[in-house]
Amino acid sequence: MRYLIEHETILEYPNTVREHHIELRLAPRSDGHQQVISCSIETEPASEMATYRDYFGNRVDYFCIIPPHTRLVTRLKSEVETLKENPFSFEAIPPSEEQEWLLKAVRNAPSMNDFVLHRSLLTPTAMKLADAITQAFPRRDKERPLLESLLELLAWIPTILEYRSGSTEVHGALVSAVAQGGGVCQDFAHLFITVARSWGVPARYVMGYLDPGISQIGETLTTHAWAEALVPGAGWVGFDATHNLLTNDHYIAVAIGRDSYDAAPQRGSFKGEASDAQPLVTVTMQEQVQN
Template sequence: MQLNIRHDTRYHYATPVQYSIQQLRLTPETNSAQHVRHWSIDAPGKLDATRDAYGNVLHTLVLNRPHDQIVFAVSGEVETVPLRDGWLSDGPGRIPIEHYTCATPLTEADDPIRALAHAQRTLKTPSDLLALAESISGRVRYMPGITMVTSTAAQALALGNGVCQDHAHLMLACCRQLGVPARYVSGYIDPGDVPHAASHAWVDVWLDGGPQGAGWVTVDVTHAVFASERYCRLAVARDFQPASPVRGSRIGGRDETLDVSVFVDVNGTPRNGSDSGLGNGMAASVGMAQQ
């Protein structure tokens, strides 16, 4: 499937920002699930490229002149392939697989999460993962505007409402409670006719017994399906924070307005996944010292 993607991010500040630094994980890579034909990022300054600890492409933008807005325009074309039962043929990655069994502040298990995890009893097959995803999406209804990027898995479960980021964090918490390695994935989805944004988050779970032995199975918890050819992968990490596509800090600016628009053109059919909030987990900003 050919995905033509456009992702625009605009920060606007009430007063001029004196200094800001932005980290962008907005560059997909070719892997067993996708082939990147071309990709570009338009930013208001020089982007320094490197890789983070997880192997994601990381661009850093530093602006040390007064500015009242920052705009990023990302576009590209990615060819995706179907995956059998969600299996990726890529290896474990840079990080030891045991790293993904450790809880984080966003994925710490409380008693309700432990009960949810142990109700599943076992996570040994891709169908077990879909069953857990169905349980999670049944307990936490998709509802933007209830949770924030700082909300934990436990808070989302208690509220009974959340977005794809919350579903992913709950899946991670349950898998890790059962000793199964799992990682967070950020990226894009062809939204089809559903109202969910084209920016998305899901999980990879490490299982034994795959086509080539142990490997990652990629699951969209929100829709309780394998994340196959309708998905474009951007970054992976233990949770949202180190996989956030846009994350920054600043000095000055006072109040901030963030607008995010994502468009996915699937084989000539445009899909609109606009979102002016943070519910899709695509951007976050922190004020260093409001002046």
């Protein structure tokens, strides 16, 4: 499918700020599941944009606004073709060989260790959640394919968390979402990642977009978040815990990381008084009819 994404972020400050440096992780990825047809980013005030690829392979666009200003707008416009129709179409390998497959994947690419070992407030040890979760944690059954255990985990998450818009802070501790029994898509993704890592399975965070026709979280469209786990035979498979779905061609991945902090769409640093106001974010995602 082909989508046109438009993503606008408006930051406003009560007093002037200056020496403002911004990094954006907004440009969608190009990989086996999706192809970027076009991508442009503009800013207001206008600026000179530079780019690099970060450790996780995300494209980072960065710029600075040095003179005093009270408003900063960034606008992304990108057309993306998605290719993954059936997430189950891969050649599975016998459960008895899966562990060796995973170990080898990590051995060959040491940076994969990050997706197994990383612990933070966002993706803590499963132990840290034990007090807040009274139900039994899902177990990985090594007799069966890993994918089955991961699907059980996916289905388990909505029994712990209920989707509540704006109920947790950006980059807030996972344990507080779990304790209150509700959170946003980030928390769902972090919980999935936390349990998968406790099984020794590489799992990572994905920030991106979901077709509003599929999304059940309603209201205004913003960025979405899900998890990816490394599945033997398949590679990275996307798990959208908020919707209890495997990701497919209705999803567009933008940035990945160990947790939401790594994949934050916009990061900045400036001199001046910080604003209490939330950034005003407007996202549209339209399916493009192809000729």
